[in-house]
Amino acid sequence: MMTEELVLYTNPLSRGRIARWMLEEVGVPYRTEILGFGTTMKADGYKAVNPMGKVPTIVHGNDVVTECAAICAYLADAFPEAGLAPPPAERANYYRWLFFAAGPVEASVSNRALGFEVPKDRERMIGYGTYADVINTLEKAVEANPYIAGDRFTAADVYVGAQLGWGMQFGTIEKRPAFERYFGRLASRAAAIRANEKDNAAAAELQSAG
Numbered sequence: 001m002m003t004e005e006l007v008l009y010t011n012p013l014s015r016g017r018i019a020r021w022m023l024e025e026v027g028v029p030y031r032t033e034i035l036g037f038g039t040t041m042k043a044d045g046y047k048a049v050n051p052m053g054k055v056p057t058i059v060h061g062n063d064v065v066t067e068c069a070a071i072c073a074y075l076a077d078a079f080p081e082a083g084l085a086p087p088p089a090e091r092a093n094y095y096r097w098l099f100f101a102a103g104p105v106e107a108s109v110s111n112r113a114l115g116f117e118v119p120k121d122r123e124r125m126i127g128y129g130t131y132a133d134v135i136n137t138l139e140k141a142v143e144a145n146p147y148i149a150g151d152r153f154t155a156a157d158v159y160v161g162a163q164l165g166w167g168m169q170f171g172t173i174e175k176r177p178a179f180e181r182y183f184g185r186l187a188s189r190a191a192a193i194r195a196n197e198k199d200n201a202a203a204a205e206l207q208s209a210g
């Protein structure tokens with residue numbers, strides 16, 4: 001069987017770390033292309049792949065996937081032998097929390113980090129409502145089961161976990177015991193550790209290159 005090439009376009013100091021972690025969970029070979037902020041990331045060649053000029057992007061054969069949450073879901077489906085997506089009939093929590101993290105969590109945490117507050121009389125028209133409601137809802141979700149979609153680790157944990165891990169590390173999401181317990185289960189995974197080591201090495205290389 002011919003194997004299609006799998007390429008990760010990333011920068012080690014970016015959300016690309018999420019895609020790397022997912023690739024390490026899948027455990028298939030892939031090539032890494034490191035792009036520079038404001039330089040190769042905005043060059044015509046890369047913008048032909050991702051017009052946003054942002055990372056990460058994965059290219060799998062002829063398929064291009066951007067958006068970390070989509071990359072996690074795509075890879076779980078493209079490599080079913082890794083067992084990272086629940087069976088289709090059992091995907092309620094999987095879809096629900098994957099999309100909740102990519103939409104309401106991402107938007108509310110980013111806006112709050114920038115000091116933007118939704119005016120009280122506009123909360124109804126904003127998809128996330130309030131940061132407080134989003135974070136309280138997320139807390140209930142991670143407390144309900146060992147993993148976000150149920151008893152087993154899935155691609156949704158990579159994305160939800162990465163949002164929580166980064167958020168707590170950079171202080172944009174408060175450290176609640178339930179978040180720390182959940183993220184602790186994920187951070188100790190061999191693939192997560194391997195992904196971090198690879199990106200830390202790539203970051204050190206960028207730094208020494210000036």
Ligand SMILES: N[C@@H](CCC(=O)N[C@@H](CS)C(=O)NCC(=O)O)C(=O)O
Nearest residue numbers: 014015038053054055056067068069
């Ligand atoms: N919605 C995208 C966000 C990607 C994104 O914003 N990446 C940032 C790095 S964390 C980036 O590439 N910034 C460079 C730029 O905008 O020039 C995703 O979820 O993957």
